[in-house]
Amino acid sequence: PVSAAHLLRLHERFDFLDKDGRGHLRPEDFEEIRELTENPIGGRIIAAFFPPEKERLDFPSFVRILAHFRPIGKNRSRDRAQPEQANSRTGKLKFAFELYDQDRDGKISREELLQVLRAMLGLQVTEEQLRSIAERAVQEADIDGDGAISFDEFKKVKKKEPQGLKPAEKTNFCHVWFLRSHWRKWTWSTR
Amino acid sequence: MDLSSRRGVDLFVIFCVFLSLLYGSRAEVPSRPTASVTILPPIKPDNGPQPYPEEEKSNLPVFTMNYSRIQIPFEITLWMLLASFAKIGFHVYPKITFWVPESCLLVSIGLIVGGIMYSVHEKPPAVLTSNVFFLYMLPPIVLDSGYFMPTRPFFENVGTVLWFAVVGTLWNSIGIGMSLFAICQIEAFGVQDINLQENLLFATIISAVDPVAVLSVFEDVSVNEQLYIVVFGECLFNDAVTVVLYSMFSFVTEMPVVEPVDVFLGVARFLVVGLGGMGFGVLFGFVAAFTTRFTSKVREIEPLFIFMYSYLAYLVAELFAISSIMAIVCCALTMKYYVEENVSQRSCTTIRHVVKMLGAISETLIFFFLGVVTITTEHEWNWGYILFTLLFAFIWRGLGILVLTQIINPFRTIPFNTKDQFGMAYGGLRGAISFALAFTLPDNIGRKHLFVTATIVIILFTVFLQGISIRPLIEFINVRRTNRKTDTINIEIHTRLMEHTMAGIEDLCGQWSHYYWKDKFMKFNNRILRRILLRDNRAESSIVALYKKLELQNAIEILDTASGDISAAPSIISLQEEKKNSTKPKKKFLAADLKNMHDILSKNMYKIRERTVSYTSKHALPNDNQRREILIRRHSSIRRSLRPGSFQTRQIVPKSQKYFSLPPGESLNSRFPPTRQSSADAQETMSEVAYPGRRSRFGNRSSSGAMMPLHRLGTLKEVSSVDFLNESERGSTGRGSQSRPQSLRHHLSADDNNGLVDEMRIRQVEEEEEEEERPQASQPPAWAAEPRDETPQNPLLRRPQWNEKK
Numbered sequence: 002p003v004s005a006a007h008l009l010r011l012h013e014r015f016d017f018l019d020k021d022g023r024g025h026l027r028p029e030d031f032e033e034i035r036e037l038t039e040n041p042i043g044g045r046i047i048a049a050f051f052p053p054e055k056e057r058l059d060f061p062s063f064v065r066i067l068a069h070f071r072p073i074g075k076n077r078s079r080d081r082a083q084p085e086q087a088n089s090r091t092g093k094l095k096f097a098f099e100l101y102d103q104d105r106d107g108k109i110s111r112e113e114l115l116q117v118l119r120a121m122l123g124l125q126v127t128e129e130q131l132r133s134i135a136e137r138a139v140q141e142a143d144i145d146g147d148g149a150i151s152f153d154e155f156k157k158v159k160k161k162e163p164q165g166l167k168p169a170e171k172t173n174f175c176h177v178w179f180l181r182s183h184w185r186k187w188t189w190s191t192r
Numbered sequence: 193m194d195l196s197s198r199r200g201v202d203l204f205v206i207f208c209v210f211l212s213l214l215y216g217s218r219a220e221v222p223s224r225p226t227a228s229v230t231i232l233p234p235i236k237p238d239n240g241p242q243p244y245p246e247e248e249k250s251n252l253p254v255f256t257m258n259y260s261r262i263q264i265p266f267e268i269t270l271w272m273l274l275a276s277f278a279k280i281g282f283h284v285y286p287k288i289t290f291w292v293p294e295s296c297l298l299v300s301i302g303l304i305v306g307g308i309m310y311s312v313h314e315k316p317p318a319v320l321t322s323n324v325f326f327l328y329m330l331p332p333i334v335l336d337s338g339y340f341m342p343t344r345p346f347f348e349n350v351g352t353v354l355w356f357a358v359v360g361t362l363w364n365s366i367g368i369g370m371s372l373f374a375i376c377q378i379e380a381f382g383v384q385d386i387n388l389q390e391n392l393l394f395a396t397i398i399s400a401v402d403p404v405a406v407l408s409v410f411e412d413v414s415v416n417e418q419l420y421i422v423v424f425g426e427c428l429f430n431d432a433v434t435v436v437l438y439s440m441f442s443f444v445t446e447m448p449v450v451e452p453v454d455v456f457l458g459v460a461r462f463l464v465v466g467l468g469g470m471g472f473g474v475l476f477g478f479v480a481a482f483t484t485r486f487t488s489k490v491r492e493i494e495p496l497f498i499f500m501y502s503y504l505a506y507l508v509a510e511l512f513a514i515s516s517i518m519a520i521v522c523c524a525l526t527m528k529y530y531v532e533e534n535v536s537q538r539s540c541t542t543i544r545h546v547v548k549m550l551g552a553i554s555e556t557l558i559f560f561f562l563g564v565v566t567i568t569t570e571h572e573w574n575w576g577y578i579l580f581t582l583l584f585a586f587i588w589r590g591l592g593i594l595v596l597t598q599i600i601n602p603f604r605t606i607p608f609n610t611k612d613q614f615g616m617a618y619g620g621l622r623g624a625i626s627f628a629l630a631f632t633l634p635d636n637i638g639r640k641h642l643f644v645t646a647t648i649v650i651i652l653f654t655v656f657l658q659g660i661s662i663r664p665l666i667e668f669i670n671v672r673r674t675n676r677k678t679d680t681i682n683i684e685i686h687t688r689l690m691e692h693t694m695a696g697i698e699d700l701c702g703q704w705s706h707y708y709w710k711d712k713f714m715k716f717n718n719r720i721l722r723r724i725l726l727r728d729n730r731a732e733s734s735i736v737a738l739y740k741k742l743e744l745q746n747a748i749e750i751l752d753t754a755s756g757d758i759s760a761a762p763s764i765i766s767l768q769e770e771k772k773n774s775t776k777p778k779k780k781f782l783a784a785d786l787k788n789m790h791d792i793l794s795k796n797m798y799k800i801r802e803r804t805v806s807y808t809s810k811h812a813l814p815n816d817n818q819r820r821e822i823l824i825r826r827h828s829s830i831r832r833s834l835r836p837g838s839f840q841t842r843q844i845v846p847k848s849q850k851y852f853s854l855p856p857g858e859s860l861n862s863r864f865p866p867t868r869q870s871s872a873d874a875q876e877t878m879s880e881v882a883y884p885g886r887r888s889r890f891g892n893r894s895s896s897g898a899m900m901p902l903h904r905l906g907t908l909k910e911v912s913s914v915d916f917l918n919e920s921e922r923g924s925t926g927r928g929s930q931s932r933p934q935s936l937r938h939h940l941s942a943d944d945n946n947g948l949v950d951e952m953r954i955r956q957v958e959e960e961e962e963e964e965e966r967p968q969a970s971q972p973p974a975w976a977a978e979p980r981d982e983t984p985q986n987p988l989l990r991r992p993q994w995n996e997k998k
Contacts, residue, residue, distance in 0.1 A: 037696055042689065046696040067697070097686070100693060114685075121688055138682045158682050 011067065015060050025057040026050075041120045045100045053105065069096045091156070098155050108149035111139050272553060274305070275560040279552075293659045295408040295559045295623075299652065302563015310567045325628040326516075329554045331506045333404055334517050335499075336551025337428065338524035339544075345421045346525075353425030355600050356616075358466075360426065360592050361399055361433040367588040369395035372581065381576030386639055393441040394643050397630055398585055398650050400434040402623025403427035403517075404555055405651075409621060409659045418608075419615050431517035432466040434629070439513065442634055469515035473522025476505035480523070481530035481725040488727060494539035495546060498531060530725045558624045559655075565627075566648050572641035581646045582653060585622075593617040618662055621654040622647075 018030045028047055037043040050058055050066055069092055101109040101117055115135040122131065142150045142158045150158075259266075278301045282289050288297065346353070369392035376386050386394075406427050410420060440458045480501035487494050502523045509519035532540050593616050601607035608616070630647040633640050 040692055040696045042692045043696055046693060097690065097693070100689060117689060118685065121685070121692065134685075138685060141682050158686075 008064065011064055012060065015063055025059045026063065027056055027058070042100065042117070045103065045117075045120075048103065049096065049099060066096075069093055094156055095152070098152050101150075108147075108151050109139075109155065110149045111135050114138055114150075271560075272557065275301075275556040276553070278560065279556055291660065291663065293409045293655075295405055295555075296656050296659050298556060298559035299563040299566075299655060302560040303566060304563070305560075306564035306567030309564065322628040322631040325558070325624070326510070327507075329558050330517070330625070330628075331503055331520055332547075332550035332554040333558070334428070334506075334520050335502050335524055336547050337403055337407060337424070338521035339528055339547050341424070341521070341525065342417075342421065343525060343529075345417055346425060349418065349421050349425065352422055352600055352604060353429060356422060356426040356593075356596060357429035358433050358462075360596055361401075361430040361437070363592040363596070364399035364585075364588050365392065365396045365433075365437055367395075367592070368399055368581070368584045369393075371584045371588070372577070375576070375580045378576075381574065381580075389441055390637055390639070393438065393633070393637075394581075394646070396434060396437040396441055397626050397633075397643070398581065398622060398647055399588075400430055400622065400626055400629070401427045401620045402625045404558060404625070405621035405623030405655050405659070406619055408555065408559075409655075409662055410619060419612050419619075423616055423619050428517055428521050429466075431625075432469055432515035433462065434625075435513070435515050436462040436465050438629060465514045466518065468512065469509055469518030470522045472509050472514070473505050473519040473524075474526050476501050476508075476519070477523040477526025478530075478725065480527045481534070484531045484534040485725060485727045487535065491536050491539055494535045495543045498527065498543050499546070501527065530721075534725075534727050562624055562627060562651065566652070569644060569648075570641050571645040571648075572639070573645055574642055577642065578646045578649050582650060585650055589620050590617045593620075615666065618658060618665065621658055622651050623655065624651070627651055 015026065018033070019026055020030060020033070028051055031047045031050065032038055037046065040046065050063070098109070099105070101113055103113060103116075115131060118131050118135055139148065139150060142154050144154050144157070145151070275298065278298060279294070282294060282297050369388070372395060373386075373388045373391040375381065376384055376391065401423070403424065406423055410423065436458065440454070440461065480497055483497050483501070484494060487497065502520050505523040506516045506520040509516035531543075535543070593613050597608045597613050597616075626647050630644045633643060637643070
């Protein structure tokens with residue numbers, strides 16, 4: 002459950018993004034955000050909000066998707082009872098999975114992984130290297146040998162991570178000091 | 193770039209001459225032996241009874257030397273060179289500069305040089321008077337800081353900044369002053385003669401956090417943007433408080449009694465100083481912006497206006513004894529936005545480079561002289577007083593930050609946590625401003641030398657100890673990352689993906705406050721200000737122009753580099769091979785391969801968008817290579833996916849798709865007033881003409897280098913078609929880039945000569961294309977018609993049949 006204050010703020014933001022006052026958002030509105038376009042995977046993030054067949058994003062959907070980023074609730078038992086909850090670990094992983102799997106076929110193929118890699122890596126990396134990296138990644142995760150990573154395999158990979166580093170649940174690491182603590186309320190659980 | 197750097201050098205020389213002229217006009221010339229050696233034989237005076245000597249034959253002097261004439265500029269130049277060499281020298285060992293901020297190194301070199309001078313019994317050049325400091329050395333640094341200040345985060349935090357600047361400085365000054373006064377009462381220290389007012393005055397001097405020192409330290413330690421903005425803003429704006437308190441207390445020390453009226457007057461004066469400073473700055477900023485509206489014919493001197501107006505703002509503020517730092521900062525802030533739209537690309541680059549250069553030079557000199565003067569001034573040492581000063585400065589700053597943060601946190605959308613607070617408290621370095629203020633202390637204060645000594649000690653302490661230790665401390669309290677080598681490739685990729693996602697979502701949600709005012713201001717801006725201050729005021733099309741320039745720039749660069757990488761890398765052919773590869777047996781990956789992969793990943797992955805880094809790097813202009821790369825990549829992938837035979841199922845559609853976005857001759861209609869007619873300089877004309885003629889060509893050509901620029905020029909239109917097919921790049925980058933704000937424009941380092949040539953080339957090719965494509969344009973009218981009707985307002989933002997993707 003999102004608090005009222007958060008909802009209010011989200012609504013303000015929604016209204017702000019919705020420049021023409023249509024009451025719903027379209028992909029172009031997201032592209033007006035400068036930083037998002039500079040983000041290597043900005044396109045995918047935007048796409049995550051707009052599943053195929055949908056070009057309009059109304060406020061409830063907006064909130065629903067953002068709810069993925071709430072910290073995993075302290076009452077784990079409750080979360081487990083509702084596996085569909087957006088901010089459960091599974092929910093977050095599903096969101097991440099869909100960032101890779103753009104054609105929504107339930108698998109991350111090598112090409113999709115390659116695309117992600119290409120988006121995230123600089124130009125100095127040759128195609129050969131990219132392909133071998135993608136190959137390796139698929140090899141590591143692929144259990145049933147179909148050359149693609151399914152959601153279950155994806156989950157398993159994330160489970161195998163060493164203790165301090167769980168991307169699905171990690172907040173702000175890296176060289177930036179700390180993202181705003183406000184985001185800690187919203188981002189994927191605290192350390 | 194040559195031209196602009198030459199101009200930069202010209203400006204610099206002018207500035208030097210200016211400086212030296214003014215320097216020379218004052219009567220403070222150091223006592224140096226003025227050597228004036230000539231080979232002319234001396235002519236004996238005619239002294240009456242002395243026999244008039246025979247006239248000696250005077251030869252033409254072949255070699256004369258007149259030192260006194262050039263003395264002053266010469267010395268200045270030498271000092272500058274010396275300091276700059278020191279700067280070069282530091283980078284011989286990158287390890288040093290990593291751990292020790294440059295300011296410390298400069299101060300140490302200054303100390304050494306000062307030591308040498310002292311032992312030779314030379315006095316330091318009189319350039320170190322506080323007058324010179326405040327009038328010549330400080331403005332460039334502040335201009336540099338103000339000009340490159342990230343405005344958006346600044347305005348989002350303006351309340352916090354002002355809160356810390358005003359209340360924080362007050363708190364510090366009064367706290368330190370009071371406690372020092374209490375210490376003075378203790379007989380053991382022998383400083384009983386310092387009364388309360390003097391203590392308060394001294395406290396004011398040392399409580400001012402210094403922008404120069406802070407920036408030079410924070411640049412090396414990439415910090416949280418919020419933190420950076422708050423500390424930075426605090427430095428700049430506490431000048432107002434410092435000025436007021438300083439003048440108030442120094443006035444008061446001459447008075448025997450303090451009355452409540454004086455306190456009230458102090459508050460009033462503070463308002464005058466603060467608001468006056470801002471007002472003057474904004475006024476001059478607007479005037480500068482207005483002036484640049486008319487400078488289209490005199491492009492060569494455009495940068496001059498920027499500097500002159502900001503300097504004028506500074507001087508006028510000094511004239512009225514109001515906060516000059518605030519004036520110049522506000523001037524730069526106001527000016528930047530409008531000026532950079534009005535001036536040409538070259539002037540823009542020149543301005544930025546010269547601002548950076550002047551700032552760097554001033555900063556170098558300041559720290560350098562700090563070291564020199566430390567040795568050569570008279571000191572008075574008093575253990576107790578000085579040590580307690582240090583202690584109190586620390587304590588009060590920490591306390592102040594703590595208390596103030598508690599009060600303001602509820603008002604912030606992003607409250608400061610303990611680590612932020614520690615950073616702020618620890619990052620409060622004192623620097624040269626305190627030093628200069630100490631020198632301007634009125635001489636009737638008995639213990640002036642003690643104060644000077646104490647100030648120097650504090651400055652050195654904060655700059656050295658805090659400056660050096662801040663990086664390890666920050667890293668210590670930070671979350672540590674686990675060793676990457678043990679992660680699988682998958683995890684590494686995923687980690688980075690998540691980081692990017694987080695950054696993206698963050699940006700998506702943005703800052704949630706202040707939008708009301710921002711919107712209002714933007715409306716006001718668009719309606720009134722822009723019309724007055726900008727030469728061509730086309731509300732949205734400036735973004736288009738910017739985008740086109742960006743595209744052009746990228747295009748040119750691609751042509752220049754002529755690297756096969758970009759064109760070859762995301763080629764469709766490799767993708768098709770990829771599919772075949774999937775059936776091949778799995779490759780075995782050796783450990784060495786794995787290590788390579790990890791290395792590749794860690795070195796080459798795009799960094800997360802860090803808004804602070806590019807701004808805090810004082811000695812570099814904002815670097816946008818990464819952004820540009822990302823833009824290039826997205827374009828190329830868009831192009832790629834449009835190729836027939838891409839892994840989407842549609843193959844026929846591309847050919848027709850690409851056309852519906854192009855209304856021949858109507859490209860930038862409705863929302864974008866015809867940009868073709870008006871254009872300030874030739875470049876824009878060219879690109880604008882080329883632009884509408886742009887058609888995307890797919891399938892006919894392979895991904896050759898020549899393709900790239902053409903493609904990118906027209907991306908705005910292609911995008912509509914592209915997105916249709918491009919599943920993985922659904923976020924149509926063209927559009928996104930289109931809305932890139934003007935600030936990016938500055939990042940284009942325009943190699944204009946090349947640009948013109950390339951543009952000609954591009955134009956020619958495009959014209960060919962145009963002819964070819966026209967007959968085909970009529971092909972799929974159905975396609976063309978639909979999307980256009982859908983969104984009549986934004987032809988360029990058309991998103992046709994989104995749902996047909998699947």
